[in-house]
Ligand SMILES: Nc1nc2c(ncn2[C@@H]2O[C@H](COP(=O)(O)OP(=O)(O)OP(=O)(O)O)[C@@H](O)[C@H]2O)c(=O)[nH]1
């Protein structure tokens with residue numbers, strides 16, 4: 126009888142999910158709330174993070190993992206410039222962070238001195254949607270200049286999120302952006318998503334967003 130050769134190939138996404146679960150469990154033992162922030166390039170991830178940290182810190186002890194595809198430290202320097210610990214993660218050209226990269230980044234942080242970890246993912250609306258990082262929550266930051274049709278054209282990223290932050294609201298008078306059309310697109314994909322309109326430039330709406338986040342951090346403790 127001929128021998129059968131059976132190959133077992135472990136799904137790379139399964140391995141990723143397993144690491145993500147371990148990371149989430151570790152962060153919970155330390156009572157740390159964590160958030161994966163996704164957006165297209167230039168939507169204002171870093172700007173919203175900086176404003177949010179200014180609102181929450183020092184009562185909430187924060188750290189940021191900054192993901193970039195190239196070996197740069199531009200965003201991490203902005204975060205550490207306001208006195209918040211920042212770890213730069215370079216994805217080596219990949220278009221998304223993964224759970225292993227985030228786990229490595231977290232190993233460089235003093236977890237006993239933190240309540241919140243924000244992860245700025247690589248800027249794009251496609252790849253990050255498929256990769257769990259081990260965070261408690263996924264958030265997309267959209268922005269007015271990108272256009273109101275993005276939920277219809279890039280649906281996957283909106284399916285797994287708990288909150289949507291619409292940034293650059295200060296540019297609304299200058300750009301045709303139908304907020305109801307945008308919201309309807311998200312509601313069709315993922316009803317019940319929390320929606321915040323903010324401007325990282327003027328600070329409008331940041332307090333409401335930061336208060337919502339503060340409550341999530343509090344609920345975990
Ligand atoms: N008018 C206006 N400009 C903003 C606002 N938020 C950010 N910007 C500008 O948008 C540009 C991109 O902002 P970043 O915060 O670097 O965006 P990002 O998503 O972190 O970008 P990457 O990390 O490169 O993907 C900068 O020139 C910011 O000054 C806003 O609320 N209003």
Ligand SMILES: [Mg+2]
Pocket residue numbers: 170171172200245
């Ligand atoms: Mg950035």
